[in-house]
Amino acid sequence: MSLVNLTVNGRAISANIEPRQHLGDFLRENLLLTATHLGCEHGVCGACTVLIDGAPARSCIAFPAALEGARITTLEGLADDPVAAELREAFTVEHGLQCGFCTPGMLMMARDIVLRRPGAGEEAIRHELAGNLCRCTGYVGIVRAVESVAARHAGAAPVVTRGTEVAPSAFVSPLTLPVAGTLVSKQAQDAVTPKAAPAASADISFETLHNPVRMTQHFEVPAPLGEVWNVFQQPEKVVACLPGARLTAPTDGRSFEAEMGVKLGPMAATFRGAGTIMADEATLSGIIRGQGVDGRSASRVRAELTYRLAPLQDGSATAVAVEIAYELKGPLAQMSRGTIARDLAGRLTEIFAANLAAALTGVPAASKPAALDGGALFLAMLKGFFLRLFRRG
Amino acid sequence: MKAARFDYHRPADLTAALTGLGAAGGKPLSGGQSLGPMLNLRLARPAALVDVGRLAELRRVEERADGVLYGAAITHAEIEDGAVPDPTGGILPAIASGIAYRAVRNRGTMGGSLAHADPAADWPTTLAALGAIIHLTALTGPRESRVPDLIRGAFDTTLEEGEIISGIFVPRLSPDARWGYRKSCRKVGEFAEAMAAVLIDPPRNIARLVIGATETRHLVLEGRDIEDSAVLDAALAGIGIAADPARARLFRAVVADALSAAQTSHVSA
Ligand SMILES: Cc1cc2nc3c(=O)[nH]c(=O)nc-3n(C[C@H](O)[C@H](O)[C@H](O)COP(=O)(O)OP(=O)(O)OC[C@H]3O[C@@H](n4cnc5c(N)ncnc54)[C@H](O)[C@@H]3O)c2cc1C
Ligand code: FES
Ligand code: FES
Numbered sequence: 333m334s335l336v337n338l339t340v341n342g343r344a345i346s347a348n349i350e351p352r353q354h355l356g357d358f359l360r361e362n363l364l365l366t367a368t369h370l371g372c373e374h375g376v377c378g379a380c381t382v383l384i385d386g387a388p389a390r391s392c393i394a395f396p397a398a399l400e401g402a403r404i405t406t407l408e409g410l411a412d413d414p415v416a417a418e419l420r421e422a423f424t425v426e427h428g429l430q431c432g433f434c435t436p437g438m439l440m441m442a443r444d445i446v447l448r449r450p451g452a453g454e455e456a457i458r459h460e461l462a463g464n465l466c467r468c469t470g471y472v473g474i475v476r477a478v479e480s481v482a483a484r485h486a487g488a489a490p491v492v493t494r495g496t497e498v499a500p501s502a503f504v505s506p507l508t509l510p511v512a513g514t515l516v517s518k519q520a521q522d523a524v525t526p527k528a529a530p531a532a533s534a535d536i537s538f539e540t541l542h543n544p545v546r547m548t549q550h551f552e553v554p555a556p557l558g559e560v561w562n563v564f565q566q567p568e569k570v571v572a573c574l575p576g577a578r579l580t581a582p583t584d585g586r587s588f589e590a591e592m593g594v595k596l597g598p599m600a601a602t603f604r605g606a607g608t609i610m611a612d613e614a615t616l617s618g619i620i621r622g623q624g625v626d627g628r629s630a631s632r633v634r635a636e637l638t639y640r641l642a643p644l645q646d647g648s649a650t651a652v653a654v655e656i657a658y659e660l661k662g663p664l665a666q667m668s669r670g671t672i673a674r675d676l677a678g679r680l681t682e683i684f685a686a687n688l689a690a691a692l693t694g695v696p697a698a699s700k701p702a703a704l705d706g707g708a709l710f711l712a713m714l715k716g717f718f719l720r721l722f723r724r725g
Numbered sequence: 726m727k728a729a730r731f732d733y734h735r736p737a738d739l740t741a742a743l744t745g746l747g748a749a750g751g752k753p754l755s756g757g758q759s760l761g762p763m764l765n766l767r768l769a770r771p772a773a774l775v776d777v778g779r780l781a782e783l784r785r786v787e788e789r790a791d792g793v794l795y796g797a798a799i800t801h802a803e804i805e806d807g808a809v810p811d812p813t814g815g816i817l818p819a820i821a822s823g824i825a826y827r828a829v830r831n832r833g834t835m836g837g838s839l840a841h842a843d844p845a846a847d848w849p850t851t852l853a854a855l856g857a858i859i860h861l862t863a864l865t866g867p868r869e870s871r872v873p874d875l876i877r878g879a880f881d882t883t884l885e886e887g888e889i890i891s892g893i894f895v896p897r898l899s900p901d902a903r904w905g906y907r908k909s910c911r912k913v914g915e916f917a918e919a920m921a922a923v924l925i926d927p928p929r930n931i932a933r934l935v936i937g938a939t940e941t942r943h944l945v946l947e948g949r950d951i952e953d954s955a956v957l958d959a960a961l962a963g964i965g966i967a968a969d970p971a972r973a974r975l976f977r978a979v980v981a982d983a984l985s986a987a988q989t990s991h992v993s994a
Binding site for chain 2: 334350351352353354357372373374375376378381384387388389390392393394395397398400441444448458459460462463464492494597598599600601628629631663664666667
């Protein structure tokens with residue numbers, strides 16, 4: 333808990349706040365100021381927009397613990413604001429809302445646009461409002477409403493709202509008085525790591541991957557075909573070649589349960605899940621499928637690794653072709669936009685091939701990490717990549 | 726969608742911040758516009774955040790004859806609004822105004838954007854093209870780096886544990902420098918799917934093309950290479966973009982647009 337002093341809608345507030353509580357939750361849950369809506373909670377939708385020191389900001393990704401001394405204005409605090417009053421009227425006239433979920437954020441942004449860009453036209457307003465999503469109106473009414481108010485202010489001197497004072501409104505919701513800002517201490521509560529239930533392999537249903545990222549890699553292993561084939565039939569061996577991965581349960585040779593850690597800069601996920609191995613000896617090929625969930629971020633990964641072997645030279649070496657298709661969903665895909673792993677494919681395959689060769693020849697893999705641009709981060713990203721490949725696979 | 730528990734520290738000065746970061750699990754917090762989402766999505770679970778966003782050392786701006794040194798915690802909006810000097814004749818404010826949305830720009834910082842190293846972010850590509858020098862500080866002392874050396878891959882930098890970005894020096898452009906910048910986004914304020922920046926500054930002997938949103942490190946071409954489509958194709962192939970014809974076409978188009986913008990648009994330095 334940190335003791336934080338803030339001014340909210342003109343009133344001084346001191347409260348003990350958990351650093352992890354974001355401003356939107358603090359306003360709604362501790363101060364009962366529920367005009368601030370929470371949609372996405374990761375900065376994308378704009379529903380939670382409030383003014384911090386006069387300028388609009390996302391309250392879902394601002395933490396009161398880091399806002400010591402800041403002045404916060406919520407929509408309640410704009411009850412008497414002249415521009416907000418004009419906007420309310422215009423939103424009514426132009427049908428600028430239906431369900432009203434986006435409206436508090438829209439009004440916050442709209443007030444800023446009118447002040448900062450008086451006279452702004454439709455195009456400018458659409459650009460400025462691009463960070464506020466509305467599921468209902470189709471935006472036409474909202475844009476018209478803002479345009480009509482901005483037009484009335486045309487010619488006014490632009491005001492950069494950063495650092496400006498917002499006069500507190502006379503109206504204060506009785507619910508919010510007196511403001512105590514108390515929080516039940518959750519100290520006693522142990523940090524519980526949700527256990528991702530690894531799907532028992534029997535329950536795994538492998539749907540086709542939708543629009544997966546696909547890549548193909550070829551490499552050679554200095555071992556006869558039969559030995560390489562055998563490795564691919566043993567989940568524990570395949571998994572051991574993947575950096576950062578391990579089996580979480582004994583395998584029957586056809587299905588497996590495993591986990592794999594991924595690190596992407598500051599982001600980290602541990603996928604746990606299950607997979608199956610299918611092989612067709614006649615065509616010297618097979619498919620390893622898997623899927624996993626990161627219990628903490630709820631990111632999901634599904635992958636399919638198709639391999640095909642061919643004898644090389646006098647039979648002392650084997651050519652391996654792998655096609656990897658994977659699909660990453662959830663928060664990690666959102667933050668990394670799902671495709672980041674692609675550029676690691678080559679280097680990961682290098683590690684995999686090296687590990688595979690080492691496993692087959694008994695020689696420990698040369699410490700590839702150093703050659704791979706250094707840094708545990710990078711190595712960890714490689715793991716992630718494989719993870720994606722194999723986790724599902 | 727709630728962050729896991731973390732401790733929060735607001736050190737009084739830079740030395741205290743660096744010392745605080747040395748403590749186990751500490752991560753710098755600047756504007757929180759990338760870290761906030763990662764915390765809420767529980768993709769990042771640092772034990773502690775060390776707030777560097779309000780450190781005086783990271784909030785100062787120093788105008789010099791040859792350029793401007795920005796503290797790392799200068800926000801996108803401050804640059805957009807011209808609240809700080811600009812040695813690029815309008816390039817920096819224009820780029821800033823195209824980042825995310827105003828509510829994000831009010832808090833997001835240049836230093837945070839570089840440290841986050843999203844390949845599709847606007848500052849890394851822009852600052853690489855402008856030849857910015859990144860100032861880094863750790864308890865062991867300061868060092869300087871160029872963007873292409875700082876960012877070695879997607880979300881991956883050469884920042885050491887406990888090291889922070891303290892400032893960004895942007896060199897002053899010649900009066901007849903030319904600039905082109907294009908990005909392709911599905912929606913205003915979304916991260917780009919392809920981006921390119923071109924700086925042509927003959928008196929300073931610079932012709933540079935930087936390609937971002939590559940999903941890996943930036944591509945940097947210099948001199949004659951920037952107009953050479955064979956070199957471009959090879960570079961795109963080298964990072965796997967050629968494998969997807971639609972993406973390769975998009976990158977070629979964005980590069981061509983940026984190049985032609987740089988033929989015509991003189992910066993007003
Ligand atoms: C909806 C949305 C859309 C966006 N769209 C775009 C866009 O189109 N283009 C774009 O470029 N950006 C975009 N961004 C990102 C935005 O620009 C962020 O502000 C920026 O990437 C991070 O800056 P920050 O100051 O908020 O850093 P923070 O979120 O505080 O930190 C980001 C990372 O950098 C580290 N860090 C911060 N400061 C330092 C420092 N001084 N030294 C070392 N490490 C440090 C942190 O530990 C963290 O890992 C968007 C963000 C959102 C929420
Ligand atoms: S809830 Fe904050 S931006 Fe969506
Ligand atoms: S009115 Fe329903 S989301 Fe905008």
